[in-house]
Amino acid sequence: QTRIIAMMNQKGGVGKTTTAANLAAALVMEGMRVLTIDMDPQAHLSLSFGVEIDEESYSLYDLLSDDELDANDVICEIYPGLTLLPSEVNLAGIEGELAPKVITGQAQRVLKDKLAAVLSDENPEKPDFVIIDCPPSLGLLTINALTLANEVIVPMQAHFLALQGLSKLLETVQLIRNGFNANLTVSGIILCMHDAQTILAGEVVGDLQAFLEGSREAKVPWQNAVIYQPYIRRNIKLAESPSFGKTIFEYAPTCPGARDYETLAQSVLAQSVTS
Amino acid sequence: QTRIIAMMNQKGGVGKTTTAANLAAALVMEGMRVLTIDMDPQAHLSLSFGVEIDEESYSLYDLLSDDELDANDVICEIYPGLTLLPSEVNLAGIEGELAPKVITGQAQRVLKDKLAAVLSDENPEKPDFVIIDCPPSLGLLTINALTLANEVIVPMQAHFLALQGLSKLLETVQLIRNGFNANLTVSGIILCMHDAQTILAGEVVGDLQAFLEGSREAKVPWQNAVIYQPYIRRNIKLAESPSFGKTIFEYAPTCPGARDYETLAQSVLAQSVTS
Numbered sequence: 001q002t003r004i005i006a007m008m009n010q011k012g013g014v015g016k017t018t019t020a021a022n023l024a025a026a027l028v029m030e031g032m033r034v035l036t037i038d039m040d041p042q043a044h045l046s047l048s049f050g051v052e053i054d055e056e057s058y059s060l061y062d063l064l065s066d067d068e069l070d071a072n073d074v075i076c077e078i079y080p081g082l083t084l085l086p087s088e089v090n091l092a093g094i095e096g097e098l099a100p101k102v103i104t105g106q107a108q109r110v111l112k113d114k115l116a117a118v119l120s121d122e123n124p125e126k127p128d129f130v131i132i133d134c135p136p137s138l139g140l141l142t143i144n145a146l147t148l149a150n151e152v153i154v155p156m157q158a159h160f161l162a163l164q165g166l167s168k169l170l171e172t173v174q175l176i177r178n179g180f181n182a183n184l185t186v187s188g189i190i191l192c193m194h195d196a197q198t199i200l201a202g203e204v205v206g207d208l209q210a211f212l213e214g215s216r217e218a219k220v221p222w223q224n225a226v227i228y229q230p231y232i233r234r235n236i237k238l239a240e241s242p243s244f245g246k247t248i249f250e251y252a253p254t255c256p257g258a259r260d261y262e263t264l265a266q267s268v269l270a271q272s273v274t275s
Numbered sequence: 276q277t278r279i280i281a282m283m284n285q286k287g288g289v290g291k292t293t294t295a296a297n298l299a300a301a302l303v304m305e306g307m308r309v310l311t312i313d314m315d316p317q318a319h320l321s322l323s324f325g326v327e328i329d330e331e332s333y334s335l336y337d338l339l340s341d342d343e344l345d346a347n348d349v350i351c352e353i354y355p356g357l358t359l360l361p362s363e364v365n366l367a368g369i370e371g372e373l374a375p376k377v378i379t380g381q382a383q384r385v386l387k388d389k390l391a392a393v394l395s396d397e398n399p400e401k402p403d404f405v406i407i408d409c410p411p412s413l414g415l416l417t418i419n420a421l422t423l424a425n426e427v428i429v430p431m432q433a434h435f436l437a438l439q440g441l442s443k444l445l446e447t448v449q450l451i452r453n454g455f456n457a458n459l460t461v462s463g464i465i466l467c468m469h470d471a472q473t474i475l476a477g478e479v480v481g482d483l484q485a486f487l488e489g490s491r492e493a494k495v496p497w498q499n500a501v502i503y504q505p506y507i508r509r510n511i512k513l514a515e516s517p518s519f520g521k522t523i524f525e526y527a528p529t530c531p532g533a534r535d536y537e538t539l540a541q542s543v544l545a546q547s548v549t550s
């Protein structure tokens with residue numbers, strides 16, 4: 001069964017895009033077929049893969065706003081095993097365009113409907129993983145990601161402000177599970193840009209662990225959520241690689257950032273997921 | 276004349292809130308009267324000042340959605356010289372609520388209209404500075420900030436993805452200047468979380484300097500924009516202080532982060548601003 005993962009956090013700059021790009025690439029190295037979806041109008045995932053969308057080529061914006069368009073017209077191959085549904089700046093207008101369809105619930109499931117064929121068992125090239133990079137908001141684009149996904153993974157920085165947003169994030173997951181997607185669970189948290197020596201990081205990690213421990217008996221979507229190992233260390237190479245349109249494995253395959261994401265992919269693969 | 280500054284960057288996690296809080300506090304230390312405005316539904320500026328909004332107290336959301344409400348009913352004092360117009364989570368819904376008023380341009384100037392009395396010369400307590408913390412988007416809340424402001428300051432991290440968003444940001448400033456606010460200029464860029472030893476930071480700073488140099492003759496809102504000194508170094512104390520509801524000057528007044536923001540405030544004050 002395809003694992004469809006929403007990389008979600010409304011807090012800005014916590015490592016969603018960096019994780020989406022490099023976890024996807026690491027899973028491909030492990031032999032998985034991975035489709036990535038860039039849900040952010042800022043199109044940073046697309047940029048990070050070296051994909052630039054012009055007015056000629058199709059993007060997620062065209063797919064969501066044009067009934068005639070098929071997902072396979074828009075999905076592009078980055079390299080064997082890794083595909084991308086790219087974004088472009090016009091995606092910022094999609095909330096307004098889909099507004100009339102919100103009340104009927106249609107606007108929230110446009111992405112899911114458009115990907116049904118790609119994700120059906122009839123597709124001989126069906127991906128093993130779908131990784132969706134969300135924008136820093138809980139708006140319609142993120143809701144579409146949550147309606148399509150069967151798992152949520154929360155990249156976050158072990159800082160106070162990122163911790164504050166977590167309850168709102170989990171509340172949103174619960175609401176989407178109730179309203180649109182009964183299969184939605186929170187698989188875990190990925191700690192990004194981690195400064196292990198700081199007291200602050202230690203305290204935030206402690207808070208997260210206590211919170212997750214306390215939810216093990218509760219009937220909540222994060223009942224079985226883990227904090228993935230390893231924590232992703234701060235490593236400037238991870239910030240450099242998007243400027244070359246490459247993942248860390250093409251840019252600096254032996255650096256700490258590459259090793260961390262490679263090991264992280266193995267942790268994600270090892271996780272058995274049941275809703 | 277009051278300097279009304281929008282701290283703007285649609286890229287997430289670049290230091291908008293940290294800069295809004297600590298630059299404001301540093302300006303108060305220099306004898307200025309400063310009003311801060313939390314335009315982010317995530318309310319991180321309010322949190323950083325130790326202000327928590329419950330359903331009882333008024334917030335920016337109430338001010339923008341209730342015609343009867345006055346700004347002075349909502350503005351609260353953090354300590355002498357420093358006031359805050361706080362946010363709360365319901366602010367996320369304001370775009371939908373104000374949607375019918377977008378076409379007439381009314382929705383874009385709700386904030387400006389509501390603050391007219393506070394900013395008029397009739398007000399004996401008129402602030403010297405207004406600092407507006409924007410969310411990571413170019414949506415209606417940021418547009419309201421740009422319609423009210425007379426200056427834009429762009430906090431950013433000297434990383435590739437933050438650099439990519441700059442042209443879209445400046446295009447938005449130009450559009451608002453044309454459409455709603457002929458006084459709007461870009462005063463400069465504040466480099467946050469700066470890792471001076473990295474090659475990437477050096478390259479991005481070089482790109483920024485070249486870009487700004489090349490715009491000195493052009494009739495653009497960023498014609499006189501500077502990169503402020505000093506660059507704000509990465510310092511864990513700056514990430515810790517919001518967890519105590521304090522600015523860096525109350526929490527760790529001698530740390531590098533405090534010294535950087537203190538010196539930065541002097542640079543901002545020394546700047547003569549003409550539109």
Ligand SMILES: Nc1ncnc2c1ncn2[C@@H]1O[C@H](COP(=O)(O)OP(=O)(O)OP(=O)(O)O)[C@@H](O)[C@H]1O
Nearest residue numbers: 012013014015016017018136193234235239287434
């Ligand atoms: N482990 C790391 N070490 C160093 N830099 C990193 C690391 N992870 C991410 N970065 C850099 O930090 C910045 C923020 O990361 P990223 O863009 O992935 O976050 P995001 O959550 O996707 O942000 P947004 O909310 O804007 O979408 C980027 O410039 C990125 O290159």
Ligand SMILES: Nc1ncnc2c1ncn2[C@@H]1O[C@H](COP(=O)(O)OP(=O)(O)OP(=O)(O)O)[C@@H](O)[C@H]1O
Nearest residue numbers: 012159287288289290291292293411468509510514
């Ligand atoms: N100079 C610094 N050194 C260390 N940590 C910092 C520094 N500046 C900001 N931070 C921390 O980095 C994170 C991001 O900063 P901040 O929240 O101010 O960015 P932002 O642009 O307001 O983000 P958002 O787009 O989500 O509103 C926060 O956890 C903050 O405490």
Ligand SMILES: [Mg+2]
Nearest residue numbers: 016017040044
């Ligand atoms: Mg991103």
Ligand SMILES: [Mg+2]
Nearest residue numbers: 291292315319
């Ligand atoms: Mg902020």
